[in-house]
Structures are given as C-alpha cells and as structure tokens.
Amino acid sequence: MTSTQLTGAESPLDALPERWRSLRDAGPVTYDEDRRQWHVVDHQGVSAVLADPATYSSDMTPIAPTQEDFEDFRQGNFVGMDPPEHRKLRTLVSQAFTPRVVHGLAPRIEAVCARLLDGVADRDRFDLVDTLAYPLPIIVIAELLGIPAEDHRLFQEWAATLFGGDQLGDSLDTADLERALEAIAPTVREMNGYMLDHIRHRRAHPGDDLTSRLLTAEVDGTRLADQEMVGFVALLLVAGHITTTALLGNAMVTFDRHPGTLAALRENPDRLPDAIEEVLRWLPPFPELGRRTTRPVVLGGHDIPADTLLMVHLGAANRDPSRFTSPDAFDMARCPNPHLTFGHGIHFCFGAPLARLEARIALRALMERFPTIEVPSYDDVTYQNPAVIVGVRHLPIAVTRP
DSSP states (O other): OOOBOOOSOOOGGGHHHHHHHHHHHHOSEEEETTTTEEEEOSHHHHHHHHTOTTTEESOOTTTSOOOHHHHHHHTTOGGGOOTTHHHHHHHHHHHHTOHHHHHTTHHHHHHHHHHHHHTTTTOSEEEHIIIIITHHHHHHHHHHHTOOGGGHHHHHHHHHHHHOOTTOOSSOOHHHHHHHHHHHHHHHHHHHHHHHHHHHHHHHSOOSSHHHHHHHOOBTTBOOOHHHHHHHHHHHHHHHHHHHHHHHHHHHHHHHTSTTHHHHHHHOGGGHHHHHHHHHHHSOSSOEEEEEESSOEEETTEEEOSSOEEEEEHHHHTTOTTTSSSTTSBOTTOOSOOOOTTOOGGGSOTTHHHHHHHHHHHHHHHHHHOSEEEOSOGGGOEEOOTTTOOSEEEOEEEEEOO
C-alpha cells in the first residue's frame, strides 16, 4: 500500500482530522452537554444507526425549529422522510437515475466540460470553482430536470445562501439553526416559487425531461401533487450539484497538497476512480448527519431517550482505525475503501453514480488539457463553513498548456 505525505499551507480543512480524532478518542458514543445531543463516531456505530430508520429517524420535525417556507419545501424532501413515505419518492427518483441513464450522460458531461474549459483557453490562471466545479454539475442536473441552465447563477446564489453557513458557528446547536432558518427563509421562498412555476409550466407543456416524467409517474397508483413536487425538484436541483462541486474542489486541493499524486494519475489514468473514492473518504462534503431516536434505545452502552438528537459523524467514521489501515494517510491504492461519505441504508445518496461520473470526466479533462495544475497560493483560497459542507468556495489554480 502506498501513500503520500501532506504538504503546503495550513487551511481550515486541516483542523478537521484533529476534530474527528478528538471525537473518536472520547468514545464511540458520547453526550454533548452544551448542545444536548449525542455523537456517534465509530464506523460500526454510524453504519448501524444509518441502517435502522425505524429507530433512528430522518424526520426532525418533532424536535427541530420550524419555519413556514421550510414546511412547503419539506413536503417533497425525501431525505428527511422515513418509510413508508420515503419509499414512494425514492422509488420515483431511482427510476430516473438508473445506471443506464447515468452512463448515457457521459457524452453530454464531456461536451459541457470541454465548453467550460474552452472559456479559459487564453488564461493560465482561473478559479476552478467558478469555471468548472460549480457550473458543470448544475448545468447537467438542470438540463435533466428541464430547467433553464442559463439560470445557473441564480441557483448558485441559492446554494451559497443555503450551504454557506455564514450564520453558524463551527458546530451546530438549536440557537444556530433558528437563526439560520430565519436568515435563509427568503431564499427558500424564492426557490419554492421558482420551482412551482416550473412544475406548472411542465404540467401544461410536458417535454422530454425528468420533471415531466415525474409528473406522470405513479407509485401505488398515486401521483405527486404540485406542492410535493416543489421540494422534490428543488432537492434534486440542489443536491444534484453541491456534492460534485465540493468533490471536485476537494480533489484538486488534496492532489495539490500530496506531491506526486497528479503525476501518478497522468501516468495511469485508470487509477482515477480509486483516487476519487479516497478523496471522498478523506474529505466528505457532508461530514455529519442528524438522526432522531423514535424510542428509548441503548447505544454504545448508553441509555438514550426517545426524541433525542444524534449526530452521526461520517468524517470520523471514515478515519476509524478499526476499519481503515493508516486512516490518516491519503492512499490512492486503498482497497477496500468502505467509506460512508454517501451514507448507508435507505438514504444512500441516489446521486452517487452521477457525482462519481462527473468527477471522473472533469478531472480527466483537466489532466489531459493541462500538463501542470497547481494552487499557487492558499492565501487566495476561500472555504465553506465545514459545519455545513466541507469544500472550497473559490480555488484559484495555475495551469500550463502543451
């Protein structure tokens, strides 16, 4: 097994491994008195919680702050649902993201990559996020949904507000969440209205797109109402791009800060899928998930009451030494690599195959077009709030051409 040594300037991402290590050192299951929540951090425990939705619910409404605009969105947000409601919406979207459908998107993804990189053909420096990591996945998912891709700047503003975490500290508590809900409510209201207009237009003028197909799809003899569709389509639009955006930025930062990685990938591009999996393990875009206990449980030897918040830490589980050899080493040859970045159980990320495909195509396009790629100064890199999403907001890179 080979690994590479981290070098380069310190960044906010460098604090994450120590935080995850501290959580694990405290024990696999611990209680946070200040935030009144439990932490589950070991790979086995996180997997068990995510695999048991009957005991550990994704529906936070009984214990979470509420806000009117989010209630409208929540009706179609199957990420926050449990069976049997979850199954209906998940079945619909799974039909639209079959391996065959995703594989068939490869030529379009390649064409979008080429066009976006052609836009910086005369520059030896550009922002990777603005140029490629953001517009590529949002254009792809917008086209799938029949939403005008030219509105992608609007979608970028929504994502920046929803996932920026500017109202939050470095760890979430109820007061943080209440402030955040109020701050982003106008954005959610705007997004809901936009989606409702789009859905009504597609109902009146159906086309060959995912929204039109979802409007006519049935599960157990029923179809989605317009209001259910609002949250559903909005979730697909937002979730359909934000993970790939974070993954591409995290990959470039990780490759840059582990010398020899890009050279090894150029020499053997077939290693790229394994390298992407290791990036996903190393820097999971969403490093923790919330779950609510539906009944009193015993977990890790602790008695936990019903309606209690659990935070399951994917980032900590991804570096669990009982599951991964040399967990704090970035190792492109790691095999097996059972990271939990895309979740586990019924809520496993439906968009994982698309995110992996987009990352493979985009990173290969970058390496084929530019003989060298580097981050010239980490002073110019800006980051997301890692309490919300692990990634970069802006990533200026320097390139050379053949």
